[in-house]
Amino acid sequence: MKIGITCYPTVGGSGVIATELGKLLAERGHEIHFITSAIPYRLTETSPNIYYHEVSVNQYEVFQYPPYSLTLASKMAEVVNREQLDVLHVHYAVPHAVCAILARDMTDHPVKVVTTLHGTDITVLGHDSSLRDIIRYAIQRSDEVTAVSDALVEQTKQMLEVGRDIHTIYNFVDERVYGPKTEKKNLKQAYNIDEDEKVLLHVSNFRPVKRVVDVVRTFAAVQAEVSCKLVMLGDGPDREKAWAEAKKLGVDQDVLFLGNQRQVADYLHIADLMLLLSEKESFGLAALEAMACGVPVIGTDIGGIPEVVFHNETGYVVPLGAVELAAQQAVGLLTDPDRMKRFKQRSLDVVEENFSSSRIVAQYEEVYRRTVEDG
Numbered sequence: 001m002k003i004g005i006t007c008y009p010t011v012g013g014s015g016v017i018a019t020e021l022g023k024l025l026a027e028r029g030h031e032i033h034f035i036t037s038a039i040p041y042r043l044t045e046t047s048p049n050i051y052y053h054e055v056s057v058n059q060y061e062v063f064q065y066p067p068y069s070l071t072l073a074s075k076m077a078e079v080v081n082r083e084q085l086d087v088l089h090v091h092y093a094v095p096h097a098v099c100a101i102l103a104r105d106m107t108d109h110p111v112k113v114v115t116t117l118h119g120t121d122i123t124v125l126g127h128d129s130s131l132r133d134i135i136r137y138a139i140q141r142s143d144e145v146t147a148v149s150d151a152l153v154e155q156t157k158q159m160l161e162v163g164r165d166i167h168t169i170y171n172f173v174d175e176r177v178y179g180p181k182t183e184k185k186n187l188k189q190a191y192n193i194d195e196d197e198k199v200l201l202h203v204s205n206f207r208p209v210k211r212v213v214d215v216v217r218t219f220a221a222v223q224a225e226v227s228c229k230l231v232m233l234g235d236g237p238d239r240e241k242a243w244a245e246a247k248k249l250g251v252d253q254d255v256l257f258l259g260n261q262r263q264v265a266d267y268l269h270i271a272d273l274m275l276l277l278s279e280k281e282s283f284g285l286a287a288l289e290a291m292a293c294g295v296p297v298i299g300t301d302i303g304g305i306p307e308v309v310f311h312n313e314t315g316y317v318v319p320l321g322a323v324e325l326a327a328q329q330a331v332g333l334l335t336d337p338d339r340m341k342r343f344k345q346r347s348l349d350v351v352e353e354n355f356s357s358s359r360i361v362a363q364y365e366e367v368y369r370r371t372v373e374d375g
Contacts, residue, residue, distance in 0.1 A: 001368055002031045004079055004111075006072070006100065007091040009040040012205065013285040014118035017148075017171050018091045019043050024174070024361045026050045033083055035076055037068070053079050069095040076103035080111045087368050089114045093122070094131060097138035112371045115142040117166070119282025119303070122156050136160045144371045146364075148283040149304025167367070170307070171283050172360035173351065178292035180348065181269035188270050191231075191256055198228035198334050201271040201290070203264060206236025209280040211300075213238070213245045214323055218275055218298075220249040221327030226334050230255045231267055268293040272340075273330055276305065279320055284308045288355055291315075291347035296333060296340070298326050308355075314347040 003025060007018035019042040022032040026049035033051045034040060043052070055075045057068050076088060076099060088103065088111055090096035097115040104111055115138065122135070139145055139162050146169045147153045153166045188195060200219055204210040212232070219230040232242065232255060239257065246252040261267065268274075274290035276299040283304040287297040291308070297315035299305040300322075311317045316329040333340055 001087060001372070002033070002083055002085045003368065004033045004035050004076065004085045004088045005091075006035045006076070006088070006096045007040065009036045009038040013171070013283065014091045015040055016042055016285065017118075018116075020172070020174055021361065021364060022050065023047070024357055025364070028361065028365070033079055033085065035072070035079055069099050072096070073099040073102040073106070076100055077106040080107045081109055084109055085111050086372050087112050087114055089116065089368075091116050091118060092120070093117060093135045093138040097142055098134060101138065101141045112143040113141075114144045114146070114367060114371060115139065116169070117145065117147040117152055117156060119148070119152055119280070122152060122159060122282075132160060136162060139166075140164060144367050146367065149307050151304045151307065152282040169363045169367070170355055170360060171285050171288060172355050172357045173289055173292040174357055175292065178265050178268070178289050180294045187266060193229050193270070194227070196227065198226055198272045199270050200228055200230045200273050200275055200330070201233070201267060201295070202230070202275045203233040203286040204236070204278075206234050206238045206242070208238055209278055210238070211277045211279055212242040214277045214321065215275045216242050216245045216249065216251070216255065217323045218277065218326045218330065219255065220246075220251045221324060222330045222334070223251055223254060225331050228254070228334070231271070232257045233259070233261050233264060233267060235259050264289060265293060268295055271295045272334060273298065274315075275326070276300070277326060278302055278305070281305050288351065292351045292355075294344040294348050296343040296347055298329055310346070310350055314343055314350050
């Protein structure tokens with residue numbers, strides 16, 4: 001098939017999944033066309049089956065703001081007509097699905113629109129009454145709609161009063177990148193972490209919904225009983241709040257703020273435990289990546305996290321803001337080698353059973369096939 005993919009090209013779960021999906025589809029013989037404003041963050045390898053079409057926004061005096069959505073729709077229609085695409089697979093209802101629907105109406109070539117909901121377009125934008133109708137329109141007018149968790153499907157239907165079918169297709173990991181460590185890079189030595197110190201890890205964009213201050217507070221409580229360090233990967237508006245909290249609690253020398261890193265798996269391979277204490281999380285890709293590397297996760301009972309982190313099997317799920325309980329569970333796990341071994345192995349098994357790339361990519365292929373054949 002010839003498949004166009006549009007996503008946000010920057011760091012973020014939706015862009016990561018969209019890009020990795022495109023790469024794996026290309027390996028399976030499909031022709032993939034990325035239609036985005038910049039080369040996606042994870043699109044680093046060359047492939048004869050992958051093409052990139054840049055959406056360049058011209059500055060016209062008549063527009064107070066650059067008309068990105070119109071330019072994107074026009075570029076989509078151009079690529080559909082020239083390349084004879086079968087499917088436009090867009091990630092996020094707004095603006096991408098709306099643009100794809102407009103592009104579909106502009107073209108002579110029959111193309112199907114598959115929309116994947118990742119969360120922010122529903123859990124954040126869906127609360128904005130000025131956007132609710134256009135989000136509902138994007139979902140209703142798409143040929144197929146998927147979401148990354150059962151929780152997001154339910155939330156979408158309730159919040160937007162959408163009656164159509166929305167199919168859950170979970171996120172996945174590329175097992176060639178995220179897997180049990182083999183030859184370990186000596187990152188502990190590079191960051192002056194003693195070999196016997198435990199490593200807690202958090203990965204996010206440091207937005208308020210990620211509750212990075214709770215992560216620091218949990219770490220401080222754990223460190224009071226276990227020799228450990230906290231590695232914080234990512235950057236964003238709450239980074240300074242997290243640092244200030246670490247300073248206030250006297251653990252700032254043991255919290256490593258390393259910014260955005262491309263090779264996240266390298267850090268997972270030295271980690272003993274992942275903390276994901278978000279207040280909104282439609283899936284929890286960071287948790288899945290950790291589990292694929294055999295790292296248990298402590299997460300909140302929010303959104304799709306309980307569908308990824310199996311409580312008392314691959315980690316623990318705690319109520320939002322329950323810092324003391326999260327720390328208690330972390331200490332219990334870090335100080336019990338037998339339990340840690342079981343949780344690590346169960347994490348690997350769950351990823352293979354439920355979130356393998358081959359399983360998930362095949363589900364998307366079936367969606368494309370069914371959509372195109374339905375005419």
